[in-house]
Amino acid sequence: MKDTQPQSGLRAARLLILGLVVVIVVMGVALIVMAIAGPTSTPEAGQVDALANSPDECVVCHRRTSPGIVEQFGHSSMAAAEVLCKDCHEVKADYPGAVEHEGTFVLRSPTAARCQQCHVAEVAQFNQSRHGLPAYVAFAGAESLSADLLQIYQSIPEAAPDPNRMRNSLYALEGPDVTRFACEVCHNVGLPAIDGSIGQCQKCHLRHEFSLEQVRKPETCNFCHIGPDHPQWEIYHESPHGIAYETGGESWHWQAAPGTLTVSDFPAPTCAICHISAFGTVGTSHDVGDRLTWYLFAPISGRRPSWEDNKIRMQAVCLECHNKEFVDNFYTTADAATEAVNQWVQQSDQMVAPLNDKGLLTSQPFDEPIDFTYFELWHHWGRTAKFGVWMRGPDYTQWHGAYEILSDLAELRQMVDQKLLDAGMGP
Amino acid sequence: MYYLAIAFPNIRRWRVPLTRDQLMLLMAATNEIFLGIDIYLAHSISGTIVPKEWIPIIFGPIAGLLLLVAGLIAIRRRPLATALATIVFLISIAVGLLGAYFHITRAVLPAGPVGERFTVDLLVWAPPILGPLTFSLIGLIGISATWVERPPDSGDLILLWGRHVHFPYSKTRALIFMIGLGSLATVISSVLDHARTNFENPWLWAPTTVGIFGTVVAVGLAAVNIPKRSDVLTFIAAMVMMILVGVLGSYLHIRQNLTSQGIIVGERFLRGAPFLAPLLFADMGSLGLLALFDPSEKVALGS
Numbered sequence: 093m094k095d096t097q098p099q100s101g102l103r104a105a106r107l108l109i110l111g112l113v114v115v116i117v118v119m120g121v122a123l124i125v126m127a128i129a130g131p132t133s134t135p136e137a138g139q140v141d142a143l144a145n146s147p148d149e150c151v152v153c154h155r156r157t158s159p160g161i162v163e164q165f166g167h168s169s170m171a172a173a174e175v176l177c178k179d180c181h182e183v184k185a186d187y188p189g190a191v192e193h194e195g196t197f198v199l200r201s202p203t204a205a206r207c208q209q210c211h212v213a214e215v216a217q218f219n220q221s222r223h224g225l226p227a228y229v230a231f232a233g234a235e236s237l238s239a240d241l242l243q244i245y246q247s248i249p250e251a252a253p254d255p256n257r258m259r260n261s262l263y264a265l266e267g268p269d270v271t272r273f274a275c276e277v278c279h280n281v282g283l284p285a286i287d288g289s290i291g292q293c294q295k296c297h298l299r300h301e302f303s304l305e306q307v308r309k310p311e312t313c314n315f316c317h318i319g320p321d322h323p324q325w326e327i328y329h330e331s332p333h334g335i336a337y338e339t340g341g342e343s344w345h346w347q348a349a350p351g352t353l354t355v356s357d358f359p360a361p362t363c364a365i366c367h368i369s370a371f372g373t374v375g376t377s378h379d380v381g382d383r384l385t386w387y388l389f390a391p392i393s394g395r396r397p398s399w400e401d402n403k404i405r406m407q408a409v410c411l412e413c414h415n416k417e418f419v420d421n422f423y424t425t426a427d428a429a430t431e432a433v434n435q436w437v438q439q440s441d442q443m444v445a446p447l448n449d450k451g452l453l454t455s456q457p458f459d460e461p462i463d464f465t466y467f468e469l470w471h472h473w474g475r476t477a478k479f480g481v482w483m484r485g486p487d488y489t490q491w492h493g494a495y496e497i498l499s500d501l502a503e504l505r506q507m508v509d510q511k512l513l514d515a516g517m518g519p
Numbered sequence: 520m521y522y523l524a525i526a527f528p529n530i531r532r533w534r535v536p537l538t539r540d541q542l543m544l545l546m547a548a549t550n551e552i553f554l555g556i557d558i559y560l561a562h563s564i565s566g567t568i569v570p571k572e573w574i575p576i577i578f579g580p581i582a583g584l585l586l587l588v589a590g591l592i593a594i595r596r597r598p599l600a601t602a603l604a605t606i607v608f609l610i611s612i613a614v615g616l617l618g619a620y621f622h623i624t625r626a627v628l629p630a631g632p633v634g635e636r637f638t639v640d641l642l643v644w645a646p647p648i649l650g651p652l653t654f655s656l657i658g659l660i661g662i663s664a665t666w667v668e669r670p671p672d673s674g675d676l677i678l679l680w681g682r683h684v685h686f687p688y689s690k691t692r693a694l695i696f697m698i699g700l701g702s703l704a705t706v707i708s709s710v711l712d713h714a715r716t717n718f719e720n721p722w723l724w725a726p727t728t729v730g731i732f733g734t735v736v737a738v739g740l741a742a743v744n745i746p747k748r749s750d751v752l753t754f755i756a757a758m759v760m761m762i763l764v765g766v767l768g769s770y771l772h773i774r775q776n777l778t779s780q781g782i783i784v785g786e787r788f789l790r791g792a793p794f795l796a797p798l799l800f801a802d803m804g805s806l807g808l809l810a811l812f813d814p815s816e817k818v819a820l821g822s
Contacts, residue, residue: 104747104748104749105749105753106739106747106749106750107736107739107740107743107749107750107753107754108736108749108753110735110736110739111731111732111735111736111739111753111757112732114731114732114735115728115731115732115735118731119724119727119728119731122727126718140638140640140641140644142628144628145628172625172644172645173565173625174625209567210565210566210567211566211567212566212567213566214566349564349790349791350790351786351787351789351790351791352776352787352790352791352792354779355779370784370786370787372778372779372780373778373780373782373784374784375784375785375786376786411780412778412779
């Protein structure tokens with residue numbers, strides 16, 4: 093039989109040979125192309141302009157009148173997902189806040205209700221967070237809230253320390269000409285909208301690119317979380333996590349798919365990794381308090397409701413890099429430091445109490461030096477010390493925190509004694 | 520032609536309780552159901568499923584169940600079962616084409632400036648342009664399995680209401696050719712998906728290599744009128760490799776989605792490496808092996 097001859101042996105393996113030849117040729121071509129192209133960075137969805145020459149009438153017109161936003165949106169993942177301008181902006185004529193525009197009705201600035209059309213879970217989480225109504229109430233008070241909003245507000249854990257009662261009178265003192273450029277800019281992250289929805293998603297997710305990289309970078313949080321009252325931006329940069337970001341962050345995977353992040357994407361955490369992103373065994377949450385154990389912003393910090401659960405979630409992030417013993421030890425010592433700061437603030441309260449009891453303080457807020465010293469002790473230095481502890485910024489714990497508290501305590505003691513002396517009551 | 524018997528002559532002694540076409544239909548029904556689940560997961564990634572994205576999610580399980588019902592009906596009323604299965608598979612083809620259209624419109628910019636209408640970036644980052652065609656492929660394979668070829672290998676298919684159609688190739692060769700097309704679509708989808716990671720992981724070359732080999736061997740075998748034993752053995756080896764690479768891929772995707780402590784987190788599975796997608800390789804391999812079964816209908820199927 094010819095089949096047994098060497099010649100027909102080759103012919104017998106014709107399919108195998110054909111298959112192998114094609115594999116070798118295709119893979120060889122692929123390798124040559126890759127070698128010629130050289131090492132390329134991972135392409136990203138945002139590199140593509142999904143609106144290039146789009147016939148959409150909004151795009152056509154706004155490319156002339158406001159080309160910047162069209163360019164931004166064209167490179168967004170939302171445009172790539174076929175989200176149109178009108179999906180967010182266009183509303184019915186009777187929609188609260190609707191304005192007539194080129195034969196239709198639009199919202200100039202889409203509200204969270206519009207975002208909620210697609211991002212249901214994110215908006216629900218946000219509404220239960222400090223960034224929701226508590227942020228707004230902290231300067232505007234709860235009086236302006238509708239019955240529905242008040243009910244939502246009272247259901248939020250962050251409302252427990254009562255930011256409505258705690259709100260400082262500086263807001264009223266400074267007046268709207270100043271505060272619209274100050275307090276309101278940040279605290280309006282929780283501004284109720286005319287359509288009944290809450291908050292301004294665009295405070296963090298800058299329009300119109302809605303870039304993952306932008307919202308994940310600490311610079312975004314820096315917009316508000318900076319300065320003497322909550323210097324998280326400064327503390328982060330002093331911390332080992334911030335040093336890792338400063339020195340190697342440019343190679344991190346800022347556009348990695350949400351929900352899939354690992355230490356190979358982010359070898360060290362940013363604000364978003366610890367507080368929002370899915371990382372380790374913890375899922376994404378737009379409730380920024382979901383992993384926190386203390387109300388650090390309060391004068392005397394108390395435990396949050398379900399703080400034990402929150403702790404497990406935050407520690408799940410820590411455990412991606414640190415061992416359990418390290419993390420547990422850190423929490424034990426940081427808890428002790430928090431309580432130490434609490435005691436100093438309690439001391440300041442006890443010092444001032446006789447002045448309140450005896451009516452030796454003026455009825456006007458912030459009109460005499462002792463008001464500022466008492467306020468700064470907890471609002472600036474107390475918070476800074478606690479944030480420094482939890483975010484690993486030793487200089488902020490020490491010189492911008494604990495040292496300033498001790499200094500203010502001494503100053504406060506002197507001021508209280510002097511007031512009592514002036515009133516003939518003696519220290 | 521009983522291809523499997525060419526490779527293993529002794530296999531003629533074995534009797535499988537179901538015919539090749541019945542097994543194919545069972546696979547098609549399973550495919551429809553799993554496609555619905557897989558697409559539900561894929562369309563859930565954005566957190567929102569828009570109305571048109573529900574079409575395959577709803578159709579898949581319904582189609583699968585209808586096919587199972589058709590399988591039961593076939594025992595007594597074959598023509599009715601054939602009609603039902605044909606309708607389901609025709610819709611499946613349409614759903615696949617419609618899905619491919621929706622995905623392709625995201626991958627090309629027909630109105631875009633020259634140079635931006637069709638780019639690698641768009642192809643890589645768009646929804647899988649060939650993914651929905653799996654519905655069409657299953658539809659085609661299903662219809663082929665539904666319509667009886669009499670006599671076997673004649674290319675004469677009995678359609679509904681006793682009508683006949685003649686193809687120049689046997690049903691077996693047509694099935695093997697379609698497996699080749701399916702393998703090609705699978706490997707292209709895999710390459711585009713893995714291109715998002717720049718093929719940094721060497722494991723990513725495995726499905727590419729095996730997929731190309733499986734495609735060439737399947738199309739090659741379909742092109743041969745009288746295959747040699749070595750041809751069939753090569754095809755079997757290619758299909759087994761497809762199955763192995765599919766199972767391995769699924770395992771690697773699952774491992775990728777576990778946390779560092781080996782814990783399952785739903786969000787990571789939803790948004791991470793798609794753990795069902797590699798099984799398409801295994802699916803093609805299994806269908807390829809099934810195509811080699813005895814094409815004659817020796818099991819009584821009722822009237």
